[in-house]
Amino acid sequence: MSTASSARMTTADTTEAPLLQVRDLHVEFRTREGVAKAVNGVNYSVSAGETLAILGESGSGKSVSSQAVMGILDSPPGFITGGEILFKGRDLLTVGREDRRKIRGAQMAMVFQDALSALNPVLTVGYQLGEMFRTHKGTSRKDAKTKAVELMERVGIPGARERVNQYPHQFSGGMRQRVMIAMALALEPDLIIADEPTTALDVTVQAQVMELLADLQREYNMGLILITHDLGVVADVADKIAVMYAGRIVETAPVHELYARPAHPYTKGLLESIPRLDQKGRDLFAIKGLPPNLVRIPAGCAFNPRCPMAQEICRAEVPPLFAVTEADGAELAGRGSACHFWKETLHG
Amino acid sequence: MGRYVIRRLLQMIPVFIGTTFLIFYMVYALGDPVNAMFAGKAVDPAVAAQIRHQLWLDRPLWEQYLHYMGNIFQGNFGTAYNGEEVTTLMGTAFPNTLKLTTVAFSIECVLGILLGVFSGLKRGRFVDTLVLILTLLVISIPVFVIGLVAQYFIAVKWHIVDPSVAYGSPWQDLILPGAVLASVSLAYVARLTRTSVAENVRADYVRTAVAKGLPRRRVVTNHLLRNSLIPVVTFLGTDLGALMGGALVTERIFNIQGVGYYLYQGILQQNSPTVVGFVTILVIVYLVANLLVDLLYAVLDPRIRYA
Numbered sequence: 001m002s003t004a005s006s007a008r009m010t011t012a013d014t015t016e017a018p019l020l021q022v023r024d025l026h027v028e029f030r031t032r033e034g035v036a037k038a039v040n041g042v043n044y045s046v047s048a049g050e051t052l053a054i055l056g057e058s059g060s061g062k063s064v065s066s067q068a069v070m071g072i073l074d075s076p077p078g079f080i081t082g083g084e085i086l087f088k089g090r091d092l093l094t095v096g097r098e099d100r101r102k103i104r105g106a107q108m109a110m111v112f113q114d115a116l117s118a119l120n121p122v123l124t125v126g127y128q129l130g131e132m133f134r135t136h137k138g139t140s141r142k143d144a145k146t147k148a149v150e151l152m153e154r155v156g157i158p159g160a161r162e163r164v165n166q167y168p169h170q171f172s173g174g175m176r177q178r179v180m181i182a183m184a185l186a187l188e189p190d191l192i193i194a195d196e197p198t199t200a201l202d203v204t205v206q207a208q209v210m211e212l213l214a215d216l217q218r219e220y221n222m223g224l225i226l227i228t229h230d231l232g233v234v235a236d237v238a239d240k241i242a243v244m245y246a247g248r249i250v251e252t253a254p255v256h257e258l259y260a261r262p263a264h265p266y267t268k269g270l271l272e273s274i275p276r277l278d279q280k281g282r283d284l285f286a287i288k289g290l291p292p293n294l295v296r297i298p299a300g301c302a303f304n305p306r307c308p309m310a311q312e313i314c315r316a317e318v319p320p321l322f323a324v325t326e327a328d329g330a331e332l333a334g335r336g337s338a339c340h341f342w343k344e345t346l347h348g
Numbered sequence: 349m350g351r352y353v354i355r356r357l358l359q360m361i362p363v364f365i366g367t368t369f370l371i372f373y374m375v376y377a378l379g380d381p382v383n384a385m386f387a388g389k390a391v392d393p394a395v396a397a398q399i400r401h402q403l404w405l406d407r408p409l410w411e412q413y414l415h416y417m418g419n420i421f422q423g424n425f426g427t428a429y430n431g432e433e434v435t436t437l438m439g440t441a442f443p444n445t446l447k448l449t450t451v452a453f454s455i456e457c458v459l460g461i462l463l464g465v466f467s468g469l470k471r472g473r474f475v476d477t478l479v480l481i482l483t484l485l486v487i488s489i490p491v492f493v494i495g496l497v498a499q500y501f502i503a504v505k506w507h508i509v510d511p512s513v514a515y516g517s518p519w520q521d522l523i524l525p526g527a528v529l530a531s532v533s534l535a536y537v538a539r540l541t542r543t544s545v546a547e548n549v550r551a552d553y554v555r556t557a558v559a560k561g562l563p564r565r566r567v568v569t570n571h572l573l574r575n576s577l578i579p580v581v582t583f584l585g586t587d588l589g590a591l592m593g594g595a596l597v598t599e600r601i602f603n604i605q606g607v608g609y610y611l612y613q614g615i616l617q618q619n620s621p622t623v624v625g626f627v628t629i630l631v632i633v634y635l636v637a638n639l640l641v642d643l644l645y646a647v648l649d650p651r652i653r654y655a
């Protein structure tokens with residue numbers, strides 16, 4: 001497994017400990033149908049000022065792993081059964097409930113996919129923003145409202161002074177997502193996790209919201225985890241990408257390298273399924289079949305029933321995250337692939 | 349908001365006319381009030397005709413109705429079965445029923461919501477199952493059985509309270525009857541609250557509240573309950589009218605001289621001023637309660653207010 005651990009050190013600056021380090025995280029859901037293994041040994045790290053994109057089909061465990069990091073997992077039925085979540089050097093899984101609560105919102109914050117359902121429908125936007133200051137900082141109601149207006153202006157909501165007393169349903173989708181971002185930004189956290197922040201939005205608005213997130217991240221030098229099932233959305237914003245499949249990270253790479261030269265058949269399939277102008281009319285969905293049932297994940301490589309390159313070994317041995325190199329053995333920083341045949345995939 | 353109130357007030361007018369006319373018609377169909385007045389004894393036809401004329405009984409029904417309503421709006425509710433003014437009876441009856449209803453309503457709100465919230469938050473656990481079984485039991489047993497059993501054990505056998513409520517209905521005497529009157533509604537409130545809480549506890553906005561690092565107490569009260577109680581408040585409001593009507597049975601069991609008692613006497617004596625007068629007031633109470641609920645609903649749910 002030495003190859004696996006070397007691939008894990010993906011940050012440019014290895015002398016300083018990363019802001020967040022997730023190590024061998026396991027999460028399962030104990031349901032009536034059986035134990036669904038949603039996260040099976042995930043490793044990743046994010047440094048201050050860095051953007052990590054987590055990419056994968058729906059149901060691959062992206063949300064669950066980030067919920068585990070935030071400490072907002074539905075439990076029961078969800079349980080963290082192993083691993084470490086090191087945040088600023090401290091393992092959050094050993095931190096007491098009350099201390100954990102104080103970290104949430106203040107030091108790490110989350111932007112959810114659907115702002116309409118994620119915001120409370122019966123409370124004003126100003127109240128929900130101000131609540132951050134009131135509960136974490138003991139700010140007075142009046143000052144909290146002022147801060148809410150400032151925040152709304154900061155994320156580019158026009159007429160903030162008037163709109164602070166409005167309710168979420170009175171905002172457009174894009175403006176609502178800006179409110180969500182403002183809420184995450186309120187206490188200037190070190191880390192923001194954005195779980196599909198633009199999926200519910202119109203295409204034209206998507207780019208604006210993504211740009212806003214990227215700008216704020218640069219300005220405040222935050223760590224940013226961008227969860228998405230759409231590679232196109234994150235390509236311009238992310239520094240590095242981790243591809244998830246059936247609760248595992250199957251490939252890691254700096255964003256442009258992953259685009260140019262995937263080292264995992266699953267990533268390759270994902271890239272080929274992105275619609276392109278020059279491929280009009282062709283079958284968009286290059287990956288056949290469906291993601292596995294997490295109660296019965298296939299033995300060996302979880303992707304093997306859908307993989308065009310699968311061999312005997314794929315059904316027998318779980319591939320670790322191999323360090324990916326050039327054909328001549330030259331190191332490729334930050335690249336890893338959990339495929340027995342990564343060389344064939346990358347170098348042909 | 350102002351326009352909404354006016355619209356709702358205007359909507360109340362046809363409902364008021366419709367219900368009161370229906371009551372009026374039904375009481376009219378009960379039988380001949382003049383015969384009832386003389387307890388079925390033979391009456392001189394000339395005298396009977398005279399009385400009929402005085403009471404507008406020889407006019408078409410709609411004219412009688414208009415005449416009656418005109419009188420009511422001047423505060424004249426007519427004469428009751430025992431020769432007193434109906435308004436005098438109301439002065440005795442309504443405070444007693446109002447007190448009983450207040451006690452029942454308070455018990456219903458506090459206990460019903462508490463039980464519901466508790467079992468909703470602990471869905472599938474022992475407390476939840478217990479609450480579900482108990483409330484189902486209460487709902488399926490008729491109120492008069494609950495009332496009589498409670499009276500037998502708590503008052504007659506264990507002497508914790510008096511079996512019948514003292515004259516003037518002191519508050520402490522009304523706790524047991526209030527609890528009996530509240531029982532079924534309480535069970536419904538508990539179940540409704542439980543369902544609503546259990547549904548909302550998994551809602552995205554609750555998860556957001558947790559992700560914001562709010563203390564659990566604040567998550568539950570300011571976010572979860574603020575939303576979950578909207579349907580409960582609606583139910584409570586409409587139930588207020590139902591409680592006053594349902595008080596009839598409880599009042600008889602515990603010998604409370606309230607609306608139910610006098611209404612019952614009025615029906616027995618076929619005295620239309622008593623019956624129609626009391627029911628008209630009940631209708632007004634019911635309509636006003638409903639209006640308040642709708643307004644409260646709009647206050648609680650901005651999506652309605654700005655629709």
Ligand SMILES: Nc1ncnc2c1ncn2[C@@H]1O[C@H](COP(=O)(O)OP(=O)(O)O)[C@@H](O)[C@H]1O
Nearest residue numbers: 029036038057058059060061062063064074294
């Ligand atoms: N509340 C839950 N109860 C039971 N199973 C869950 C729950 N949340 C997630 N899961 C399981 O975890 C898997 C991964 O979910 P998720 O992380 O939300 O996927 P995604 O990558 O689309 O964000 C789901 O397919 C499901 O089996």
Ligand code: SF4
Nearest residue numbers: 301304307314339340
């Ligand atoms: S390990 Fe085998 S099955 Fe899995 S992705 Fe690689 S080739 Fe395909």
Ligand SMILES: [Mg+2]
Nearest residue numbers: 062063064195
């Ligand atoms: Mg998700």
